[in-house]
Amino acid sequence: MALARVVCAMLVLYCVVPSLATVYTVGDTSGWTTGVDYSTWTSDKTFAVGDTLVFNYGGGHTVDEVSSGDYSSCSAANSINSDSSGATSVSLKKAGTHYFICGALGHCSGGMKLAVTVGSSTETTTPSTTTTATPTPKTTSPAKTDSSSSTISSSMAVLLIGVTLFKMFLF
Numbered sequence: 001m002a003l004a005r006v007v008c009a010m011l012v013l014y015c016v017v018p019s020l021a022t023v024y025t026v027g028d029t030s031g032w033t034t035g036v037d038y039s040t041w042t043s044d045k046t047f048a049v050g051d052t053l054v055f056n057y058g059g060g061h062t063v064d065e066v067s068s069g070d071y072s073s074c075s076a077a078n079s080i081n082s083d084s085s086g087a088t089s090v091s092l093k094k095a096g097t098h099y100f101i102c103g104a105l106g107h108c109s110g111g112m113k114l115a116v117t118v119g120s121s122t123e124t125t126t127p128s129t130t131t132t133a134t135p136t137p138k139t140t141s142p143a144k145t146d147s148s149s150s151t152i153s154s155s156m157a158v159l160l161i162g163v164t165l166f167k168m169f170l171f
């Protein structure tokens with residue numbers, strides 16, 4: 001029973017944790033385009049591991065994830081990931097700063113570039129609490145249930161023997 005409760009609690013935890021992840025639409029209603037200041041867009045946001053960036057854009061633009069050096073020089077030649085589908089979802093899997101630029105000529109230098117700093121605080125605290133919480137109930141609960149069930153069965157046996165002996169003496 002105790003083990004079932006622990007399993008249920010863990011299932012609830014696993015269901016709740018991913019829902020805390022935030023999906024950000026880059027540039028909000030403006031989307032991913034020229035003439036938007038993306039440093040202003042990021043300034044009031046806190047990004048965590050597990051969050052998702054959604055880039056919405058028209059034809060002629062791309063989303064290129066690049067190194068910090070290529071971000072500064074607006075070079076999409078060595079991009080880590082590149083997409084031009086018009087709707088690019090990027091899940092932020094690692095802590096640190098992620099750099100995105102548009103690969104179209106002149107767009108990045110014109111301001112179509114995004115640097116997102118991802119904090120690691122939420123990701124590091126969640127697994128450590130679940131791993132420390134799991135072994136303790138698992139090791140204690142079977143011992144408890146075993147001892148209680150054995151005492152119940154032995155007292156039941158004593159009671160049965162007592163009843164049969166009592167009946168034997170009566171009749």
Ligand SMILES: [Cu+2]
Binds near residue numbers: 062102
């Ligand atoms: Cu562009």
